[in-house]
Amino acid sequence: MRNKTRVLIVEDNADLAENIFEFLGENEYELEYASGALTALHLLDSQSFDVIVLDIMLSGASGLDIARRLRKDMNDQTPIIFMTAMGAIENKEDGYSSGGDDYLVKPFDLRELALRIDALHRRRSRIDTVLRAGDVSFNPGTLEVHVEPRGKFRLSGLAAHIFEALIRSHPDFISYASLSARLWPEQGVDANTLRTHIWLLRKQLQEAYGMPMIKTLHGRGYILDVSGQ
Template sequence: MRILLIEDEVRLASFVQQGLSQAGHVADVAHSGPEGLERAATVAYDLILLDMMLPGQNGLDVLRNLREFGLGAVPVIILSALSDTAHVIRGLDAGAVDYLRKPFELDELLARLRALDRQRAQPGAAPLQVADLELDPLHRAVTRAGQPISLTNREFALLELLLRNAGRVVPKTRIAEKVWEVDFDMGSNVIEVHVSQLRRKLDKAFPHLPPLLETVVGHGYRIKN
């Protein structure tokens, strides 16, 4: 897995990063809330490990902003010295999938990652394919005609939604609900901009192949199957 560790304790972050690397994962480190959000918005991570007490922005605010940025689908495990039940409940209710109290054993963290990986390997994580376009939810990879396509987290979520509804029109209201996960001005052109960027990467980058992403004026968007 590609993992983002948001942890301000430099020695602990280095220790965990080394352990993750030795276990076969690719781990990046951010030492503050804003830095973590910036990295999460620009790189497609499979998992985020999040401390609660961070400079710049605390862990709960990071969790809320991840959802606002359309990154709510990325699983988050909290690593925190705030170990009382109230903090655990607050973290899980904010969207974390697990909560590991500090100090913790690296082996326990790795075991929880393996358990999460097994969950992700369930049928819902099977690759999605239409024509020569394939999206792998487990490894967060997209290819067309065998060529890798680099997508932002939000573009990935948008494409996954369209592929899971291949051949059917997905209205803007559903895209807003599933990809952005927050209320926003439906009169804005935010969705259109992201669809345009996705079309450029899927269709315009492959002019010799038939276009797949279609705009159905007045209704929404669909991937043609």
């Protein structure tokens, strides 16, 4: 049996959302739903998904705004399929420039939506390479940390991107400046913000594996500790 593709559906039309859920649910997708921007952003910050299906016209903020925030502020590259009634080339330009990977004009056949979800998921899976450091591995596609023999733990949001940066840098450290630039490439953040995110990630790893796995090199940066201590 294949692993279920995790999909976030963001759509304020309840009837359409119900139809999508019914169709995809019958075809072995694992689904989450948000009817507005705030709920969508909360789910994206707390969970990880394989594909996001995102309406453009939403309450609170547009789908374009969500995509921009996801790409720039949260540094999340999860594939996005926009769905909207606006089919002009200018609208499509806005969708792709905001970070979208595909654009589906309403009304559409639900089978086509499923095909596009599968295509984006396959494309992403092909380019994902498992990163390893000692007994620790990280899959950028699934956002799963695997520590032998303790098992797997799934990260989300900035925590996943911090861990990826650390394991890519191993056995070297990554400087404060380099890590900040990777996480927030277009804006500066103060040191306290970065320290807070590191503390939260350490806490998750401690709870999952009984070890924080991240060491601070004072005045230099952070390094992934895979010694098991």
